[in-house]
Amino acid sequence: MSFLPFGGGGNASSQQINQQNIAMVEQEYxxxxxxxxxxxxxxxxxxxxPKYIEGELNKGxxxxxxxxxxxxxxxxxxxxxxxxxxxxxxxxxxxxx
Amino acid sequence: xxxxxxxxxxxxDRCYNDCINDFTSKTLTTKEETCIQRCTDKxxxxxxxxxxxxxxxxxxxAAQAQSAQTGSGGWFGGGR
Numbered sequence: 001m002s003f004l005p006f007g008g009g010g011n012a013s014s015q016q017i018n019q020q021n022i023a024m025v026e027q028e029y030x031x032x033x034x035x036x037x038x039x040x041x042x043x044x045x046x047x048x049x050p051k052y053i054e055g056e057l058n059k060g061x062x063x064x065x066x067x068x069x070x071x072x073x074x075x076x077x078x079x080x081x082x083x084x085x086x087x088x089x090x091x092x093x094x095x096x097x
Numbered sequence: 098x099x100x101x102x103x104x105x106x107x108x109x110d111r112c113y114n115d116c117i118n119d120f121t122s123k124t125l126t127t128k129e130e131t132c133i134q135r136c137t138d139k140x141x142x143x144x145x146x147x148x149x150x151x152x153x154x155x156x157x158x159a160a161q162a163q164s165a166q167t168g169s170g171g172w173f174g175g176g177r
Contacts, residue, residue, distance in 0.1 A: 032155075033100055040147050041107060048139055050115035052131075055138030057146065065143060069150040
């Protein structure tokens with residue numbers, strides 16, 4: 001789980017930290033796997049023509065997959081930022097999405 | 098296990114929809130079987146490739162988070 005940016009630290013009891021961390025890690029894990037499967041599904045649909053002349057990924061398909069992945073991440077980030085901004089603007093009174 | 102089932106049903110669904118369109122017989126034709134075989138191979142390789150990109154991306158995010166030492170970073174949050 002090295003990619004999860006929850007460096008420990010803080011003054012709460014260690015038990016509290018553990019429980020909080022476990023919940024956070026679980027949530028993060030869910031979100032990450034969900035995103036992963038979404039990307040696999042979406043990019044397969046977009047990049048692999050349903051003809052199946054061969055079982056290998058050809059060059060064009062491979063390039064398409066890489067780009068599809070990058071764009072998916074970019075879109076996820078962009079929309080996340082837009083939502084966060086909206087949330088901050090509309091925010092103080094309540095999150096109106 | 099749940100993840101595996103998700104993956105498995107996703108794969109079956111996709112390859113079934115792409116390969117099986119003829120219902121004049123009850124069993125798979127050779128053509129359909131070949132199609133399913135290739136579709137499965139392709140899907141597995143596709144999955145593997147996305148997994149590699151995913152790992153690379155996560156490494157990048159981890160490195161960023163480490164050098165910044167702040168942010169909630171990661172997936173959906175945070176400015177960067």
